[in-house]
Structure formats: C-alpha cells, structure tokens
Amino acid sequence: MWGTVINAACVLAGGAAGLLKAPTPRAATQHWLKLACGAAALFVGFHVVWRNVNGPALAILKQLAIVFAALVLGRLTGRWLGLQRSLNQAGRFASAHLVDPAHARASSFHENFAAASVIFCLAPLALLGPILEGLGSDARPLVVKAAIDGLAAWSLGRSARWGVLAATFPLFCLQGTITLASQAAAPWLEARELAAPICTVAGLLVVFVSLMIFGLSRIQMADYFPSLLWAPMLTWLLA
Numbered sequence: 001m002w003g004t005v006i007n008a009a010c011v012l013a014g015g016a017a018g019l020l021k022a023p024t025p026r027a028a029t030q031h032w033l034k035l036a037c038g039a040a041a042l043f044v045g046f047h048v049v050w051r052n053v054n055g056p057a058l059a060i061l062k063q064l065a066i067v068f069a070a071l072v073l074g075r076l077t078g079r080w081l082g083l084q085r086s087l088n089q090a091g092r093f094a095s096a097h098l099v100d101p102a103h104a105r106a107s108s109f110h111e112n113f114a115a116a117s118v119i120f121c122l123a124p125l126a127l128l129g130p131i132l133e134g135l136g137s138d139a140r141p142l143v144v145k146a147a148i149d150g151l152a153a154w155s156l157g158r159s160a161r162w163g164v165l166a167a168t169f170p171l172f173c174l175q176g177t178i179t180l181a182s183q184a185a186a187p188w189l190e191a192r193e194l195a196a197p198i199c200t201v202a203g204l205l206v207v208f209v210s211l212m213i214f215g216l217s218r219i220q221m222a223d224y225f226p227s228l229l230w231a232p233m234l235t236w237l238l239a
Helices: 002-019 027-052 057-081 083-098 101-106 109-121 125-136 140-160 162-166 168-191 195-214 227-237
Strands: none
Touching: 002 125, 002 140, 002 162, 002 168, 027 125, 027 140, 027 195, 057 083, 057 195, 057 227, 083 109, 109 140, 109 162, 109 168, 125 140, 125 168, 125 195, 140 162, 162 168, 168 195, 195 227
8 A cells, every 4th residue: 555655645735735835846847757757667568478477488478368358358458448539538537626716716626627637546547556566566556656656746736726636535445456456366376377367468558658658659558458457367278
C-alpha cells in the first residue's frame, strides 16, 4: 500500500500548493521532470520484465511468446469491448472542465472533483501500479505516478481548487483496493506460477506508458488491459 500512500500524499501536496497559488515550476523544469518520469518508467518497466522472465533459453522463449500472444489477444479484446473509447470519453469530460482555468473556476465543486478523479484514477498506472505492488511488492510504478500526479495537481489546484484535493479519496480507495486484492490473490497465483506472466505483461505496459510520457507514441493503453487476464490463462493452458 505504500505506493498508493505516496501517490495520495503527492496529490494532496500538489493540490495544496495550487490552492495556495504557489508558482508552478518553469516550463523548462517541467520538461526535464517529464523526461525524468519517462526514464524512470522505462527503467522500471524493463526491470520488472527482466525479473519475471527467467529459466533456460527455451523456457524464456516460451514465456515471451505467451506474453506477446496475451498482448495481441488483449488488444483485440479491448478494442471489441471499446475500453479506450470509453476512456477517451471520460478524458474529454475531464479536459472540458479542467484544461481551461476559466471553465474550471466556473465549474462546481462536484464537476471539478469528478474531472480530477478521472485524471488520477483512470491513468494506466492507476491499474498497473497497484497490481505490481500487490503481486511483486514493487511500488516504483506508483512512485512514478505520484510524481506525475503531484505536478498535475499543482497546476490544476490553482483553478479547480478543492475538487483536486477531494479526488485523493477515490484515488486512495481504488488503488488501495486493487493492491489489497492483488496481495490476497498472490499466494494462489504464485503456487500455480501465474503471477510472473501477469507481472511481465504489466512491466511491458509500463514501458508503453514511458513511450507516451516521452511523446513518442499514442498507444491505446486501455485496449491492452485484458492482456493481464490473457497472460495467466494462456500460461495455464500451455503449462
């Protein structure tokens, strides 16, 4: 749970700084912080993959084949379910209320709270981070998210004010629930060697997130989320 605690604390700190009208970092500083977050996500993602893919060469090839098959099937499943389309609709709602400071100031507390909750709770790392912390005791993805969310809360808090601070509650509840559920499932999954493929897929998706942070690719991340279910199913079927 420490990753979620750090994430919530950074949102509170950033939102409070914005509420108090503290000057945000200069554009150049924000650019370098963004690059640092991207580099951290890239390193963490590859390290998670490295740590969970092991054994003889043939075993490694089989594990990687299962993971990439899970990504393909997950992408197809996600597109069929329209996960990214739904997420885009939520994102447009958040942008309409928070991107324009004048609109944010004119919006009600409830609208700003809902919009900020969308930004903090529907980011890819809001799912991947708690899963990795619960299954692999790795809070680093959530630390990266904490830095990103803290900067966002600092900027948004200047106009959306208390709505940003209140969004800490659903963030903590959602990510904490996913972490605790993952921790509860970890012994059962590890006994059947199903935790590693989930973590490997999650690690690769964190790498995808880093590419988005760098602005190198516009990956439809939500469509890949079913891969986290396909990976253990394929591993079990092909065991």
